[in-house]
Amino acid sequence: MSTPKPKKKFSRRKFIVRSTVGVGVAIGATYFTRPLWRRSIAGFVNSAELPYNGSTDEPRLWFEVTADNEVILNSPKVEMGQGTFTGLAQIAADELEVDIQQIKVIHAPTASGNIDGTSTGGSTSISSLWQPLRELAATMREMLKIEASKQLGTDAAALTVKNGVVAHNGQTLTYGEIVKNVTEWEIPETPPLKDVSTYKFVGKPVPRVDLKDKVIGAPMFGMDASLPDMLYGAVVRSERIGATFVGADTSSAEKMPGVVKVVKEPDFVGVVATSQMAAEQAKQAIKAEWATERNWQSEDIEAMIKVGQGDPVTIQKTGRAKRILDNEEEVITAEFTSPIGAHAQMEPNGAVAHVENDNATIIMSTQVVNLTRKEVADRLGLAPEDVNIIPTYLGGGFGRRLHTPNAVQAAVLSKAVGKPVKCFFNRREEFQNDTFRPPTHHVLRGVLDKQGKIKAIEHNLSSGDVMFGSPMFPGIAEPVLGADVGAWRGGMIQYEAIPNFRTVSWRVKLPFATSWWRSLGLLANTFAIESFMDELALKAGKDPVQFRLEHIQEDEAGHRLREVIKAAADKAGWKDEVVNGRAMGFAASTDARTPCAQVAEVSIENGEIKVHKVTCAIDPGIAVNPDQVRAQCEGSIIMGQSAAMYERMFVKDGQLLPTIYGPYRMALMRDAPKEIDVVILENADAPGAVGEPPLGPIGAAIANAVFRLTGERLRSLPLTIA
Incomplete structure (x- = not known):
């Protein structure tokens, strides 16, 4: 027997009101x-x-x-x-x-x-x-x-x-x-x-x-969802960047076996059929017309993303970094890049929708339940309370499901036939219609004083949008903020004992959708900054770990960062030298107030980088479940390693490629470190972020280790040996 809903007599409960x-x-x-x-x-x-x-x-x-x-x-x-x-x-x-x-x-x-x-x-x-x-x-x-x-x-x-x-x-x-x-x-x-x-x-x-439930394979994910008397849908999607739907010839598809209805809308055309196979086959028979403005290539995107090509906003400034760097003679300068990245989650996007009378039920994997409800309600002309979104477990999210307009398409198809409709992306469509991790370009400048400490440092970062353009944020945020918060996440200088530092974010509007990707800009920004910190330490003739400690501010955030740096180095047995063909690389970052430091132990085998061990120290405050904190660190490290060493999307003749696993290379079990050692510190009185902060340091840690092995400074992701 379930508990009846309360009739509220009074409520004097007090909650923390947070600043926005x-x-x-x-x-x-x-x-x-x-x-x-x-x-x-x-x-x-x-x-x-x-x-x-x-x-x-x-x-x-x-x-x-x-x-x-x-x-x-x-x-x-x-x-x-x-x-x-x-x-x-x-x-x-x-x-x-x-x-x-x-x-x-x-x-x-x-x-x-x-x-x-x-x-x-x-x-x-x-x-x-x-x-x-x-x-x-x-x-x-x-x-x-x-x-x-x-x-x-x-x-x-x-x-x-x-x-x-x-x-x-x-x-x-x-x-x-x-x-x-x-x-x-x-x-x-x-x-x-x-x-x-x-x-x-x-x-x-x-x-x-x-x-x-996961061990026995219980139906718990969006793809498992079904309703009685359910039909299957498929939506025609363009393979080209920037394509706008013009119209479609559906005459052949309408006559195919199993087709219940071909649904034409101003912005898309779809098929409803008695089976998924019938829906897919009919979709292939539709001759859609698309309008495109340009035949984009990777070279075009790379030219757009250069620092100096977008709109600059200074997001961090202490002292006179630019003036000093512009007038010093011995300025150390470095550039770094990262490519377009896909989410490549296991479960494609999709939904089961049932629109009946003035009510809609949507069963799906989504990270934005409320936004999805509003979009479905707006499209169908319903009140939000008449739309019931039933979330499921996600077969991978990573930000890919922070906008799920496919729910609207499934709802429109269901309304057209008056029955439940299951409509999912196929794997090729999932890759081509991703909201990608944007490519980035970084220019860093630094100068040392006579004691080998950083006198001034500047980080210029250029990126496509992450937050801007997302339905989660109103357009008014763009002129107010100027710089895309998601793009520069992890891009600020965290070593605030440096007397002069500056960070400038350059916004570039790309011709394809870029948005939230696990840890947002953290991976690329930390790769650039922490690789550069390693360079500065070597230039100063100092140990990279001690060099970082010398530049940390004496405050609460600085204390927590200092402690994870020391813990990672101590646990790994940090050595700034090559031993038996292996070298260590160090990096640290702070994300969402959670500091994390990592040591990667690396070798070169058959001309490829091999990561043997990663030691990670993290301070998430209260660790509600220490096993889960360790598991999330392990998952973030492997995902970050995959992105840093293998993953890359290309643009060729107006298409984003590859569109299947395999050609889109990702870290496999054989590539993962055989050992990941996680040290958990708890230097805050409440739980903090865990799922994304450990993804930040890994790319730089690996690259810094490779430099010790080869003398070559890797400045572009994915990391490859020449």
């Missing part, structure tokens, strides 16, 4: 000149995290107690494989006073009312819900105790709770028994939270709550 970029903009616009307040906003954004944007007033939107004493947690965040559901279960279990086995975490459909107004991304699922989820769980516990006190005829303060059982003087009631006859709930003030040191599950290596 909008507030920063308003203050800056009022009191500062534009360049200064832009830098102020950039500094704020660089150290801020995306807060949870949803209901924190009604615990019953989050928790449902069943008759068998199970607690169902309706998560507004989606599970992409990082173990978010397990961490949320741990947090809730400790404040609810239930065993972890009693918690079941499910994706909250939008019909439940528990909707995150932003997204699942930015490595903030655990950190952003840490405070509100604890308060909600504690309040839910007190709500149950209040009802139990009425049933047991005693004061709620006299009750004890353990494993979902409320007791007093030998009398007991399970949570499941308490909720049976409750029709109206009283929501008290948020009670004091437990001290984290008393938690039984937070901080412990609890097994994954979704492990069994």
Whole structure:
């Protein structure tokens, strides 16, 4: 038996109100000149995290107690494989006073009312819900105790709770028994939270709550979704960059076996058929007409992305770096590049849609539940509350599902035939219609003083859009911010003891879609900066680890960065020399306030780079589940290694290539390090980001090791030996 929804009597629960970029903009616009307040906003954004944007007033939107004493947690965040559901279960279990086995975490459909107004991304699922989820769980516990006190005829303060059982003087009631006859709930003030040191599950290596379903292959992903009497859809998509749909001859497709209907819309044409095969075959028979402006090549894109070709915005400035660098004689200069990258996640995008009367149900893998609901509602002319988005587990997200307009196409096809329709990208379409990691170009300049310390440093970075152009952000953000926050993520100089430093972001509008990719600009920006720091250290005749420590500011962020650098070096047994054909490379970065340092142990075998071991030190604050922190570090390192050593998209004759795995080379099991050693520090009083920060240092760490082996400074990703 499920718990009835509460009729709210009162709510005096207090939650932390976090500052937003909008507030920063308003203050800056009022009191500062534009360049200064832009830098102020950039500094704020660089150290801020995306807060949870949803209901924190009604615990019953989050928790449902069943008759068998199970607690169902309706998560507004989606599970992409990082173990978010397990961490949320741990947090809730400790404040609810239930065993972890009693918690079941499910994706909250939008019909439940528990909707995150932003997204699942930015490595903030655990950190952003840490405070509100604890308060909600504690309040839910007190709500149950209040009802139990009425049933047991005693004061709620006299009750004890353990494993979902409320007791007093030998009398007991399970949570499941308490909720049976409750029709109206009283929501008290948020009670004091437990001290984290008393938690039984937070901080412990609890097994994954979704492990069994994944092992037995339970239907849990978007591609597994189905509805009774379901048909299959396919949408015609162009293979060329910048193509605009003009029209289509569908006469042949309409006559093919299994075709139920060919649907023509102003912006696309699709097929609905009785099988996926029939839909795909009919799609191939449609003669679509597309308008294109230019036959793009890789050379065109490379020319566009050069520093100096876009719109510059200074996002970081201390001292007089530019003036010093422009007038010094011995200036060290280096350029670095990174290519177009695909998400290449295992599960292609798609959805199952059922539009019936004035209601729509969409089952799909998406990171933007609320945005998808709005887009479907707008296209169908429905109220948002009449569209129910049912999220599933994601077969890989990495930012690819931060915009899922394919839900709109599936909904339009379903409405046209009056039945449920399943419509997915094929693998070729997934590659060609990706929202790619943008290519980048970096120019760094530095000068040393007589003591071998950095006197001035400057980072100019050029990139295609990441945040700008995304439906997640309004267009007004572009003229206000000037520089794309996602593109320069990780691009600021983190060594703030340097007296003069400056970072300039150059925005370039590319002819194909570029957007969110795991860690955004962190991988490319850290590759450039940390490779350059290695160069400066060698020029100064200093150990690269000690050189970095000398340039770290004496503040909280600096302390945490210093500690991970020392921990990684100590754990790896850092040596700045070649030993038995192997060398170590070092790099560090800070992302979303989580510092991370890595040592890569590398050799050259048969003319190729071989990574044998990576030592990683990370400080995410409270590690809710240490095993999951280690697992995310391992996953980020391997994904970062794959991007740094192998992955690259090309543009040829107006097409983005390759379009299948294999030609799009990625790290295989044989390429992964045989050992990844993770050291977890906890120098903050709350959980921080984990999913993306460990991806930052790996490219530079590998490149720096290769330099020690070959004397060749690799300045372009993917890393290859000449």
